[in-house]
Amino acid sequence: MMMFKYNFDVKGYELDSFGHVNNSVYLNYLEQARWEIMRELGLYEYFKKTGNxxxxxxxxxxxxxxLCLFDKAVVDTSFKREGFFLVFKQNIRDESGEKISKAVVKCLFVDKSRNPLDVPDVLTEFFSDDKA
Incomplete structure (x- = not known):
């Protein structure tokens, strides 16, 4: 199974009134990790070219x-195909490797009219048969 890594540092504006990362910010970390994968695999260009x-x-x-201010962390991401869906398994770990959060994100490719599309062939070589 191919694993992608996205490293980040916690910023001050990501904290809540309790001094740790606000729950909603974790979703931003996960999304940015997925965007980095899309860029690495050339899918960002696919999006621009096709409008999908x-x-x-x-x-x-x-x-x-x-997570707290200035903590260093990494998002580990793998993904697999489930029918028309692309399912991402994402874990956030601190610099010691301790798990901070875990998530499963189910995504769908759509065209300009919001009609569902099959997963692009460019991803075929990266598919994992393991459970997300």
């Missing part, structure tokens, strides 16, 4: 441990 794009249709996240 990827939308999130379902997201499940479990918060395990907090």
């Amino acid at each position: 794009f990827l939308i999130v249709v379902e997201l499940n996240i479990k918060y395990i441990k907090e």
Whole structure:
């Protein structure tokens, strides 16, 4: 299974009144990690050329441990195809490797008219048969 990594540092504006990362910010980390994968695999150019794009249709996240200001962390991401869907398994870990959160994100490719599309062939070599 191919694993993609996105490293980041916690910024001050991501904190809530309790001094740790606000729950909603974790979704931004996960999304940015997926965008980095799309860029790495050339899908951003595919989006621009075709007008097709990827939308999130379902997201499940479990918060395990907090992140605080200046913490360094990484999002580990793998993905697989489930019919028309692209399912991402994403874990956020701190610099010691301890799991901070885990998420499963189900996405769908759609055209300009919001009609569902099959997963593009360019992703075929990266598919995992493992459960997300």
